[in-house]
Amino acid sequence: MTNFVKIFDTTLRDGEQAPGFSMSSGQKLAMAEALEGLRVDVIEAGFAAASPGDFEGIRAIAEMVKDVTVCSLARCNDGDIRASGEAIKPAKHGRIHTFIATSPLHREFKLKMDKDEIVRRAVAGVELARQYTDDVEFSCEDAIRTERDYMKRVCEAVIRAGATTINMPDTVGYTTPEEIEDLFRFLTTEVDGADGVTWSAHCHDDLGLAVANSLAAIRGGARQVECALNGIGERAGNCALEEVVMALRTRKDFFGMDTNIRTEGLYGASKLLAAITGNAVPRNKAIVGKNAFAHESGIHQHGVLANRETYEIMKPEHVGVSTDNLVLGKHSGRAALRNRAEKLGFTLSDNQLQSVFVSFKELADAKKEVFDSDIEALVLGEAVGQAGPWEIESLYVSAGSDENRIPKATVSLRHEDGRTQQHVSEMLGPMNAVFDAISQITDTPMELEHYSVNSVSGGEDAMAEATVRVATEFESYQGRGASTDTVLASALAWLDVINRIERRAVRTGSIAAQH
Numbered sequence: 093m094t095n096f097v098k099i100f101d102t103t104l105r106d107g108e109q110a111p112g113f114s115m116s117s118g119q120k121l122a123m124a125e126a127l128e129g130l131r132v133d134v135i136e137a138g139f140a141a142a143s144p145g146d147f148e149g150i151r152a153i154a155e156m157v158k159d160v161t162v163c164s165l166a167r168c169n170d171g172d173i174r175a176s177g178e179a180i181k182p183a184k185h186g187r188i189h190t191f192i193a194t195s196p197l198h199r200e201f202k203l204k205m206d207k208d209e210i211v212r213r214a215v216a217g218v219e220l221a222r223q224y225t226d227d228v229e230f231s232c233e234d235a236i237r238t239e240r241d242y243m244k245r246v247c248e249a250v251i252r253a254g255a256t257t258i259n260m261p262d263t264v265g266y267t268t269p270e271e272i273e274d275l276f277r278f279l280t281t282e283v284d285g286a287d288g289v290t291w292s293a294h295c296h297d298d299l300g301l302a303v304a305n306s307l308a309a310i311r312g313g314a315r316q317v318e319c320a321l322n323g324i325g326e327r328a329g330n331c332a333l334e335e336v337v338m339a340l341r342t343r344k345d346f347f348g349m350d351t352n353i354r355t356e357g358l359y360g361a362s363k364l365l366a367a368i369t370g371n372a373v374p375r376n377k378a379i380v381g382k383n384a385f386a387h388e389s390g391i392h393q394h395g396v397l398a399n400r401e402t403y404e405i406m407k408p409e410h411v412g413v414s415t416d417n418l419v420l421g422k423h424s425g426r427a428a429l430r431n432r433a434e435k436l437g438f439t440l441s442d443n444q445l446q447s448v449f450v451s452f453k454e455l456a457d458a459k460k461e462v463f464d465s466d467i468e469a470l471v472l473g474e475a476v477g478q479a480g481p482w483e484i485e486s487l488y489v490s491a492g493s494d495e496n497r498i499p500k501a502t503v504s505l506r507h508e509d510g511r512t513q514q515h516v517s518e519m520l521g522p523m524n525a526v527f528d529a530i531s532q533i534t535d536t537p538m539e540l541e542h543y544s545v546n547s548v549s550g551g552e553d554a555m556a557e558a559t560v561r562v563a564t565e566f567e568s569y570q571g572r573g574a575s576t577d578t579v580l581a582s583a584l585a586w587l588d589v590i591n592r593i594e595r596r597a598v599r600t601g602s603i604a605a606q607h
């Protein structure tokens with residue numbers, strides 16, 4: 093038996109069929125390109141008979157992709173199989189994947205077919221598919237809840253009919269690692285003709301076991317795993333491609349298996365899928381989540397700085413994650429703070445480190461994350477929100493309930509080098525107009541990610557504290573401003589960010605000659 097596991101990606105079929113994950117043909121093409129770049133072995137591009145759009149999507153992928161097998165799913169009926177055969181025609185390597193349910197529940201209540209009828213349909217489906225391609229996969233839907241002797245019978249019949257891959261889906265995510273390992277051991281040893289086909293696992297995550305079950309199936313003899321990026325798929329999803337692949341790579345000592353996957357592309361492909369479908373990857377998601385290689389606790393950071401392997405079992409660069417990602421926050425210690433300060437170009441004496449650390453903890457208590465720009469401000473002995481080099485000379489805003497009058501902000505800023513500049517912005521919201529005027533004067537385009545204003549004291553002269561989080565081309569910054577006037581507090585928060593950016597640019601010399 094080979095020690096190579098084929099990766100059959102079903103992001104564009106099982107993944108796409110889940111609510112909230114549908115993709116246009118163009119988006120599917122972009123994903124298929126990314127999957128080819130990952131070097132998956134098979135792309136299940138859709139279900140050709142489902143709709144003309146699905147058919148065209150599969151065809152377009154079959155035309156574009158060169159090095160990967162392109163597959164279409166089909167029920168065991170003539171129409172589905174013919175549609176799949178036509179859709180994969182342009183592919184250099186095309187596969188038809190035909191399926192029918194075999195479990196008692198599905199036979200009785202869904203298909204209303206007896207055992208013999210299902211075998212007859214399965215065989216006819218495989219034989220028809222073989223007229224289009226030599227590469228035919230057959231799946232016993234709900235295999236896990238099917239009687240073993242009947243499953244053996246179905247498998248032997250479809251192998252004789254010409255199926256080259258036999259897939260055992262855990263359609264409802266019901267199995268356990270021990271059970272599925274045993275099932276594959278049974279099938280690969282007891283089914284006549286088992287040696288001539290590839291055995292495949294298709295696990296769903298209803299009990300959170302899809303990856304564990306897929307790995308167990310491999311131990312039992314499966315040599316193809318069906319999976320999807322970010323684990324998307326029906327209900328709780330499919331086995332996550334990035335997880336099963338990295339488990340095989342990281343624990344090669346245990347599984348002894350190889351895949352073809354270029355793992356360095358995993359993070360990018362996952363991000364692309366999240367962007368295309370609008371479903372963000374949870375922070376704590378294995379392999380590709382924002383926290384997967386991030387360490388905030390002081391003890392962990394201390395260990396990672398000494399040797400990353402103390403708290404990391406994979407190298408972030410092996411999955412395409414950049415390595416500078418110790419998140420500084422209220423649980424961080426001096427070692428991480430000193431390290432980050434050094435990366436930003438500051439060498440701190442022990443005394444300096446001690447005093448910066450005190451202010452750092454105060455700031456970290458008030459914020460979720462402390463950004464590089466905050467560290468810079470602390471090291472330079474500046475309070476967050478302190479003015480300079482720009483300060484507000486005057487600010488006037490007009491806004492109101494009259495729909496015909498667009499809110500207008502007139503802002504005048506003074507730079508410490510003596511310049512004074514004014515700009516008038518008209519925008520749909522008054523704060524938009526203020527932020528835009530400040531950005532225009534300072535020539536600093538920024539995208540607002542988060543904006544909040546809170547009252548930090550009581551009474552008529554309550555202080556308002558405004559916080560903005562903005563994205564520039566390179567980094568996220570957080571700015572704060574406080575005033576009894578909420579508009580002014582917000583403008584100061586925006587300007588706080590701009591001042592930090594300019595101070596950093598001056599220090600690194602990148603705008604030395606600008607003015």
Ligand SMILES: CC(=O)SCCNC(=O)CCNC(=O)[C@H](O)C(C)(C)COP(=O)(O)OP(=O)(O)OC[C@H]1O[C@@H](n2cnc3c(N)ncnc32)[C@H](O)[C@@H]1OP(=O)(O)O
Pocket residue numbers: 106109139141142143166167168169191192193202203233263326
């Ligand atoms: C576990 C899985 O992921 S299976 C794949 C799920 N994916 C999809 O369903 C893709 C999207 N589906 C669709 O667009 C539609 O369901 C279509 C176009 C495929 C079929 O639509 P319709 O013809 O209206 O049928 P409908 O969806 O209502 O019912 C499914 C029919 O297929 C039959 N069927 C289900 N599975 C199979 C099978 N593997 N082989 C043969 N017939 C099957 C059902 O018994 C039912 O038959 P009936 O209409 O005679 O009662």
Ligand SMILES: CC(C)C(=O)C(=O)O
Pocket residue numbers: 106165191231233234259261262263264294296
């Ligand atoms: C069509 C089959 C392979 C499937 O997706 C399942 O049973 O979960």
Ligand SMILES: [Mg+2]
Pocket residue numbers: 106261263294296325326
């Ligand atoms: Mg499925």
